[in-house]
Amino acid sequence: MSANLPAAFADLEQFAHLWIGLETMESRYRARQDMPFDALKQFYDATAPRLADMMAHLDAFGSDTLPSAEARLYRVALGLVEAAQAVEFFAAARLPGAPYPHDVAVGGQAALSD
Amino acid sequence: MTNILSATPEGGFDLGHGMMMPDAAILRDGRVAADSFWSVAQHAAERDAIYRRCWLYMVRAEDLPKPGDYVVRDVEICGVSVLIVRGKDDVLRAFHNVCRHRGMPVADGPCGKAEAFRCPYHSWTFRLDGSLKAIPNQRCFPSLDADDLGLVPIEIDVFAGFVFINLDPQPAFSLRAFLGGIAPLLETTTLVPFTHRDSLSYEVSANWKAGLDPQYEGYHVGTVHALTIREISVTPANPFSEFRKMAFAGPHAAGWSQGNPGWRPRAERLVQSFAVQTMGALAGRVAGEGYPSAETPASLAIFPNFMIHPGAGGWFTQQHWPLTAQSHRWTAHYYYHAPVTASERLAIAQATTFARDSGMEDFMVMARQQKGLASGATESFYYGEAEMLPRHRAAVIRSVLNGAQANMRSAA
Ligand code: FES
Numbered sequence: 040m041s042a043n044l045p046a047a048f049a050d051l052e053q054f055a056h057l058w059i060g061l062e063t064m065e066s067r068y069r070a071r072q073d074m075p076f077d078a079l080k081q082f083y084d085a086t087a088p089r090l091a092d093m094m095a096h097l098d099a100f101g102s103d104t105l106p107s108a109e110a111r112l113y114r115v116a117l118g119l120v121e122a123a124q125a126v127e128f129f130a131a132a133r134l135p136g137a138p139y140p141h142d143v144a145v146g147g148q149a150a151l152s153d
Numbered sequence: 154m155t156n157i158l159s160a161t162p163e164g165g166f167d168l169g170h171g172m173m174m175p176d177a178a179i180l181r182d183g184r185v186a187a188d189s190f191w192s193v194a195q196h197a198a199e200r201d202a203i204y205r206r207c208w209l210y211m212v213r214a215e216d217l218p219k220p221g222d223y224v225v226r227d228v229e230i231c232g233v234s235v236l237i238v239r240g241k242d243d244v245l246r247a248f249h250n251v252c253r254h255r256g257m258p259v260a261d262g263p264c265g266k267a268e269a270f271r272c273p274y275h276s277w278t279f280r281l282d283g284s285l286k287a288i289p290n291q292r293c294f295p296s297l298d299a300d301d302l303g304l305v306p307i308e309i310d311v312f313a314g315f316v317f318i319n320l321d322p323q324p325a326f327s328l329r330a331f332l333g334g335i336a337p338l339l340e341t342t343t344l345v346p347f348t349h350r351d352s353l354s355y356e357v358s359a360n361w362k363a364g365l366d367p368q369y370e371g372y373h374v375g376t377v378h379a380l381t382i383r384e385i386s387v388t389p390a391n392p393f394s395e396f397r398k399m400a401f402a403g404p405h406a407a408g409w410s411q412g413n414p415g416w417r418p419r420a421e422r423l424v425q426s427f428a429v430q431t432m433g434a435l436a437g438r439v440a441g442e443g444y445p446s447a448e449t450p451a452s453l454a455i456f457p458n459f460m461i462h463p464g465a466g467g468w469f470t471q472q473h474w475p476l477t478a479q480s481h482r483w484t485a486h487y488y489y490h491a492p493v494t495a496s497e498r499l500a501i502a503q504a505t506t507f508a509r510d511s512g513m514e515d516f517m518v519m520a521r522q523q524k525g526l527a528s529g530a531t532e533s534f535y536y537g538e539a540e541m542l543p544r545h546r547a548a549v550i551r552s553v554l555n556g557a558q559a560n561m562r563s564a565a
């Protein structure tokens with residue numbers, strides 16, 4: 040899979056592989072639990088200050104399908120949301136004391152169709 | 154009169170066992186038997202006296218917008234699988250998800266769209282109104298009358314878009330009577346404008362009432378959520394996140410929080426800041442339509458297991474479904490205005506992720522609490538006066554179980 044990001048964010052490509060294959064909140068949450076905190080922090084430190092720029096870039100594309108480089112950038116931003124939980128609140132990849140690994144189902148028994 | 158909205162918890166209620174008052178000793182002292190959170194006998198009594206009697210919230214009416222839309226919801230404590238489907242006549246119906254041939258579930262959960270329900274065992278087929286449409290090789294059933302073999306109906310009713318079922322084939326009271334004085338508060342919970350929803354579900358190793366408790370009080374927030382929501386709720390003026398107002402209506406209750414109106418995300422929390430700001434802009438773009446107001450209860454508790462709260466995007470609802478005496482399933486729906494931009498989608502993802510993690514803080518605590526209670530070390534535990542909502546719920550349940558037992562004795 041190509042890890043190319045839009046040109047303005049090419050410097051973040053080194054992190055893209057962490058997140059671009061993860062389509063669901065569940066898979067991103069599991070990835071966060073499996074990542075060392077230092078790696079999450081390094082990713083956060085490089086990307087969080089760019090978040091507003093990343094999203095301004097993506098907002099210009101309207102609401103439907105994003106071009107593939109932009110779609111990857113959005114996945115990176117979703118990965119940042121997950122990493123930010125670890126960095127901004129817990130100072131740890133996993134919730135202190137939580138069972139490892141654990142999954143919180145998206146939908147699951149409560150699922151609704153769209 | 155029952156189920157009147159009142160500022161005090163002593164009001165009467167009737168859950169089909171006759172008029173009752175919440176247990177006076179529990180209301181007075183807050184002392185609750187520890188085994189009410191782990192005994193198998195209590196679990197069975199709650200099943201019969203509560204879950205087989207009360208109206209149980211299932212789904213929003215607009216979550217089943219078109220004919221053929223259905224959900225399957227398991228009420229495990231009763232061993233029942235409930236199929237709710239919108240018919241071709243636009244009517245919502247509920248059925249036992251059980252084939253009339255040999256008992257197979259006819260619909261695969263947890264949701265979907267169907268023209269008809271074809272049983273996966275021998276292909277008996279049922280219409281959306283539950284009637285039996287076709288029996289393959291029907292001449293082998295010469296004495297059966299297909300008209301008598303529709304899916305077994307379950308009582309269903311809708312209030313303000315909230316769809317409830319009742320597993321009692323002849324409910325002792327209507328949904329409206331059951332809701333009583335809490336109904337006006339439910340009516341102000343306008344979920345219709347929030348067409349985007351995230352749904353989560355998690356199985357917790359704790360009694361269902363342990364699951365509800367932290368949703369019923371703010372006392373734990375400063376401790377359990379020290380890293381997450383503490384700063385949104387705890388202020389110097391309100392160090393224990395106490396409700397500023399509580400109200401009770403029969404078995405139901407509501408609590409209004411004080412909140413921290415001056416709260417803003419810390420500047421160094423770049424992602425939370427971006428998300429909160431974007432969510433605020435989303436609310437502004439849709440002119441605040443349907444959003445909770447200052448008069449919105451922080452917790453609206455519909456007995457036995459349904460809670461509604463204001464959330465980051467508008468509202469969220471959650472339920473704690475008993476599985477065993479020592480486990481339950483949490484389900485939650487977070488309602489947001491439909492996002493238009495990528496930023497708005499991201500802000501919603503952050504809000505749900507934050508809610509998931511702060512929920513997990515509660516789940517970790519209750520699973521450990523469960524072990525402590527089930528160890529038998531103590532005979533009782535205590536709800537303080539700031540924990541009046543769970544205290545009231547415990548008092549209601551105690552009276553219901555006492556009353557149901559008295560009814561059984563007098564019938565014997
Ligand atoms: S059990 Fe359903 S068709 Fe036989």
Ligand SMILES: [Fe+2]
Nearest residue numbers: 367368377515
């Ligand atoms: Fe909590």
